[in-house]
Amino acid sequence: MDDLKLLVSPSPHVRDTDTTEKIMFAVLIALLPVVAAAIYFFRWDAVRVLLLSAGSAVATETIWQRLRRKPIRIGDGSALITGVLLALSLPPTIPSWMVIVGSAFAIAIGKQVFGGLGHNPFNPALVGRAFMLASFSQAMTKWTPPIDGVSAATPLALGAAVSRVPDLFFGSVAGSLGETSALAILLGGIYLFYKGVIDYRIPVSICATVTVFALLAGEDPIFHLLAGSVLFAAVYMATDMVTSPITKPGRWIFGVGVAVIIMLIRIWGGYPEGVTFAILLMNAATPLINRWTRPRIYGQGVKVSE
Amino acid sequence: MRRVRAFFGGIHPNDNKQNTNSTPIKVLPAPAVVVVPLQQHAGREAKPLVAKGDDVLKGQLIAEAEGRISARVHSPVSGKVVAVEPRPSASGRPLTCVVIENDGEERWVEKEGHPDPVQLDAQTILQRIHGAGIVGMGGAGFPTAVKLAPPKEATIDYLLLNGCECEPYLTTDHRLMVEHAEEIVLGAKLMAKACGARKIIIGVEDNKPDAIAALREKAGAIEVAVLRTRYPQGGEKQLIQALTGREVPSGGLPFQAGCVVQNVGTAWAVAKALRDGEPLISRVVTVTGSAVAEPQNFLVPIGTPFKDLIEAAGGFAKTPGKVVAGGPMTGGAQFSLDVPVTKTIGGILAFAEGESTTPDSQPCIKCARCVDVCPANLLPLKLEAYGMNEQFDNAREYGALDCIECGCCTYICPSKRPLLHYIRFAKAEIIAREKRSS
Numbered sequence: 001m002d003d004l005k006l007l008v009s010p011s012p013h014v015r016d017t018d019t020t021e022k023i024m025f026a027v028l029i030a031l032l033p034v035v036a037a038a039i040y041f042f043r044w045d046a047v048r049v050l051l052l053s054a055g056s057a058v059a060t061e062t063i064w065q066r067l068r069r070k071p072i073r074i075g076d077g078s079a080l081i082t083g084v085l086l087a088l089s090l091p092p093t094i095p096s097w098m099v100i101v102g103s104a105f106a107i108a109i110g111k112q113v114f115g116g117l118g119h120n121p122f123n124p125a126l127v128g129r130a131f132m133l134a135s136f137s138q139a140m141t142k143w144t145p146p147i148d149g150v151s152a153a154t155p156l157a158l159g160a161a162v163s164r165v166p167d168l169f170f171g172s173v174a175g176s177l178g179e180t181s182a183l184a185i186l187l188g189g190i191y192l193f194y195k196g197v198i199d200y201r202i203p204v205s206i207c208a209t210v211t212v213f214a215l216l217a218g219e220d221p222i223f224h225l226l227a228g229s230v231l232f233a234a235v236y237m238a239t240d241m242v243t244s245p246i247t248k249p250g251r252w253i254f255g256v257g258v259a260v261i262i263m264l265i266r267i268w269g270g271y272p273e274g275v276t277f278a279i280l281l282m283n284a285a286t287p288l289i290n291r292w293t294r295p296r297i298y299g300q301g302v303k304v305s306e
Numbered sequence: 307m308r309r310v311r312a313f314f315g316g317i318h319p320n321d322n323k324q325n326t327n328s329t330p331i332k333v334l335p336a337p338a339v340v341v342v343p344l345q346q347h348a349g350r351e352a353k354p355l356v357a358k359g360d361d362v363l364k365g366q367l368i369a370e371a372e373g374r375i376s377a378r379v380h381s382p383v384s385g386k387v388v389a390v391e392p393r394p395s396a397s398g399r400p401l402t403c404v405v406i407e408n409d410g411e412e413r414w415v416e417k418e419g420h421p422d423p424v425q426l427d428a429q430t431i432l433q434r435i436h437g438a439g440i441v442g443m444g445g446a447g448f449p450t451a452v453k454l455a456p457p458k459e460a461t462i463d464y465l466l467l468n469g470c471e472c473e474p475y476l477t478t479d480h481r482l483m484v485e486h487a488e489e490i491v492l493g494a495k496l497m498a499k500a501c502g503a504r505k506i507i508i509g510v511e512d513n514k515p516d517a518i519a520a521l522r523e524k525a526g527a528i529e530v531a532v533l534r535t536r537y538p539q540g541g542e543k544q545l546i547q548a549l550t551g552r553e554v555p556s557g558g559l560p561f562q563a564g565c566v567v568q569n570v571g572t573a574w575a576v577a578k579a580l581r582d583g584e585p586l587i588s589r590v591v592t593v594t595g596s597a598v599a600e601p602q603n604f605l606v607p608i609g610t611p612f613k614d615l616i617e618a619a620g621g622f623a624k625t626p627g628k629v630v631a632g633g634p635m636t637g638g639a640q641f642s643l644d645v646p647v648t649k650t651i652g653g654i655l656a657f658a659e660g661e662s663t664t665p666d667s668q669p670c671i672k673c674a675r676c677v678d679v680c681p682a683n684l685l686p687l688k689l690e691a692y693g694m695n696e697q698f699d700n701a702r703e704y705g706a707l708d709c710i711e712c713g714c715c716t717y718i719c720p721s722k723r724p725l726l727h728y729i730r731f732a733k734a735e736i737i738a739r740e741k742r743s744s
Contacts, residue, residue: 006629008641009664010727012713013634013657014319014474018720020668076668118669118721246674246685295683297705298314298543299556302563 024077026195030188031084031236037171037181038088041146045092046177049099050084056103057083064112078117082106085125085236088178089229089276090132094139102132122283123243126276133276143174155227156272168226178236179229189235198239201248205255206234206262213263230262233275243283250286250293257282313544315679316536317714319474319635321513325601326477326594331485333605334618336383336408340609341393342368343401346648347441348448349375354404360387365415365585368404371436377449377649378439381406382587382607384413396612396631396645398638403646406609417583424495431500431580438579439586439649444468444479444540444569445632447650450576453568454501456561463564465503466549467494467573469510469517470533470540473633476653478590479570481603483510483517486574487524489581493573494528496580501566507549508570511535537635538712542567544681556708571652591647593619597626597656606647612654613643628662630655635713665722676715676725682708686715686725693728698739701732709733 038046061079065072074080083103090099106128114120133140143154154175155168167173171181178185192198210230214221225231238244238258245254258278265274345351352369356362362381369379385408392400418434420426426434436451456462467490471479483490490508498506506528510518513535521530533539533548543554545567552563560567575586587608594601599620606615612629616622630637631651647654676686684705692701706729715725 004626004629004643006639006641007627007662007664008639009628010724010730011630011634011636011638012717012726013628013630013637013639013655013662014717015665015722016317016319016718016720018718020671020721023671023673023720073668078671116669118671241671241673246672246677246687290685294685294704295677297556297684297708298547298682299553299558299708300705302553302555 020076023197024081026192026197027081027236028077028084030192030195030197031081031088033184033187034088034178034181034232034236035084037184038177041171041180042092042177048096049090049092049094049177050087052096052099053087053090053103054080054083056100057086057107060104060107061112064108065116070116073117076117079107082111082124082128086128088232089125089129089176091140091143091176093142093144094136098132098136098139102128105131118242120242121286122280123237123240126237126280126283129276130280145174146172146180154272155223156266165222165226168223173227176229176232179232182226182231185231185235192235192239198235199248199251201251202239202244202255202258203234205252206230206238206259209256209259210263213259217263217267219267224263224266228266228273229275233258233279237275238279238282243286245286245289245293247290247293247295250289253289253293254282254286257285312534312536313539313541313547313681314683315681315714316538316544317679317717318536319717321474321535322594323475323477323480323513326592326603327480327514329477329481329602331481331590331603331605334607334610334615336607337610337614338408339388340382340406340408340607341611341646342379342382342404342406342609343393343395343646343648344369344379344403345401346379346447346608346650347377348446349373349377349452351402352376352379354390354402356387356390356404358387358389361385362387362406363413363415365417365587367585371449375449375452377441378437378585379404380439380585380587382609383408384411385409394642394645396638396640396648396651419581419583421581423492423577423580424499426580428500428502431496434580435497435500435576437585438575440572440575440579441586441649442569443571443575443589443649443652445636445650445652450497450568450572453566454497456501456559456566460561461564462501462503462561462566463505464550464566465494465498465501465506466545466565466567467506467508467570468540468542468545468567469508469514469521469570470545471514472511472535472537472540473635473653474537475592475594475655476633477592477594477603478652480514480517482574482590483514483570484520487520489577490521490570490573491524491526491528492581493575493577494568496576497566497568497573503566505529507531509533509539509545509549511539537714538681538710541681541710541712543710556705586649589647589649589652591615591651592653594653595626595630595655596658596661597622597624599623608649609646611644611646612640615647615654616643616656622656624658626656626662627659628657630657635717636711667723668721670721670723673720675718675720679714679718681712681714682710684709686729689732690715690723690725690728693732696735698732698735701729702736706732706736
């Protein structure tokens with residue numbers, strides 16, 4: 001008993017079993033229904049865009065970390081998630097080279113220049129998408145309806161009158177790969193909530209605010225929720241831990257802000273869809289929201305009892 | 307009866323109490339040599355009254371309290387003082403210790419008990435608690451008599467007895483409540499009288515139904531409140547919040563919320579001191595963990611080396627990788643087993659190799675789980691960053707000094723970051739700077 005080698009370290013000496021990798025893995029699992037729907041509706045185009053985007057993201061992260069002589073952390077799954085999220089937000093006809101460039105931009109400029117995982121102020125996938133929207137605006141707004149491949153407008157450009165709710169719900173409409181099937185998105189969202197990965201506050205406040213805003217503006221709220229990428233973004237993009245508020249009241253404010261900006265752009269802006277810029281703008285506001293919504297610390301502002 | 311009110315945040319780790327929570331307390335005889343530190347409490351070290359070569363009796367006063375916040379120390383055995391010198395301690399630094407060779411004769415000093423100590427007046431109760439060297443046995447070791455005598459202008463509404471034992475693995479308070487409910491209730495009444503509290507509430511977590519039943523049988527008019535099992539339910543501020551709905555003002559003390567909180571182990575020691583006239587010279591220690599062969603609860607004399615307790619628990623079944631004094635959330639890791647049990651050590655945990663490694667930390671992904679679990683309602687991830695970047699003004703503004711060091715943030719972090727470590731660093735720096743500038 002005298003020659004024991006005992007580890008001395010500060011308390012606590014027990015840890016929870018959840019890890020960053022498990023969280024990232026849960027997000028990937030939650031994306032499976034959406035990926036399946038994308039492949040079902042858009043066939044080989046979906047497979048092509050998904051593989052190129054994911055591959056480019058992981059390769060960019062590896063090269064960047066190697067050049068900087070940092071540990072290669074692609075194993076945490078975060079670059080893969082960025083690649084898949086970006087792919088799901090792209091139109092099926094997007095040329096392959098654009099996917100590769102966009103995904104590399106998302107990782108390099110959206111994430112790694114800030115110091116990598118956890119340090120980026122903006123959602124990397126949306127940084128990539130915004131870059132592509134600005135650089136390849138034609139290719140980024142060219143839509144085909146699922147399966148038959150004739151060019152068409154998205155439901156958002158067509159308007160509520162010609163869109164059928166069941167099509168919007170199940171996903172057989174034109175649009176970005178991952179945004180068309182509300183059903184698949186809801187399945188993934190429920191899984192993420194069940195696993196404790198996302199906070200319900202952000203998706204709930206986005207959907208509620210879109211509904212209220214649409215009603216006040218005299219538009220169809222169901223159409224505004226189901227058409228375009230509101231649901232996809234509310235579940236997978238706006239809930240990104242790194243770029244959304246850390247306080248609970250802050251998350252309500254964040255969600256309301258995202259929805260208000262989406263609706264302003266949709267109804268009065270120059271684009272048919274405003275989700276990308278809405279979330280990026282609220283990402284920018286996140287540090288400020290965190291500062292405004294600091295919780296009251298135990299015992300502060302408490303009077304001495306009489 | 308379940309209380310609706312609770313404290314902020316908290317975690318629910320695997321409690322690992324199943325190995326010892328139904329094991330009766332076993333009395334362990336005193337070893338051949340005891341090593342008794344003179345600082346087993348918060349405050350100043352006690353002043354030794356004996357020297358090498360002196361003959362001492364069991365229960366004899368061997369060190370006198372020094373200054374306002376300090377506590378007396380008594381001999382746990384009868385025998386001969388062989389040294390008064392610095393020795394390693396479980397606190398991590400050497401402490402002056404009185405080393406006594408046990409003659410095995412159990413020669414006691416004259417005991418001054420009282421058949422019905424509740425008849426004594428408040429002042430006498432306080433004096434005897436002080437006289438018996440009683441300190442908070444939950445771990446903090448604050449001298450009990452000092453805690454029971456708040457400033458005159460304060461009114462104490464509640465004496466809250468802490469029977470939560472929310473730390474995983476530990477079962478000392480649990481077994482005391484099951485086996486010594488009568489003494490605990492008596493101790494609570496005595497302490498309530500000493501501090502003038504109008505109401506006594508005993509708080510126990512709902513994972514100890516046998517303890518709740520035992521206490522209720524003896525409690526009479528005293529309320530035994532059942533609390534949700536959630537760490538750190540037994541934190542002083544959290545217990546006050548859950549039982550009374552009050553909060554201790556930031557930077558203040560419990561009496562400012564009209565409360566005095568005492569551990570059930572302390573109540574047991576108070577009852578023994580006043581009824582039987584025995585000073586605090588022994589305590590219950592849970593010896594457990596994956597490396598221990600036969601996990602058990604022992605009643606041991608203060609000053610018994612850890613080594614002896616491990617041996618009494620059947621020795622090591624597996625090679626230990628880490629030994630902790632206290633609970634796994636707040637206890638201190640030990641580098642040697644040659645340190646003695648003190649008044650505040652409720653557990654010795656030995657984790658097998660492999661179970662005790664420190665995981666590599668990864669970047670913070672701002673999942674804010676630390677924010678969700680913080681019982682002080684702080685933003686631990688911010689405080690950690692401020693500590694790491696030495697931005698102490700920001701750390702202070704974000705409430706670093708309100709951190710109770712429960713460790714929930716480090717426990718829950720999926721990126722395995724040592725949040726509490728950096729928060730402690732920031733706190734120490736802030737306090738040191740404020741001392742320098744004043």
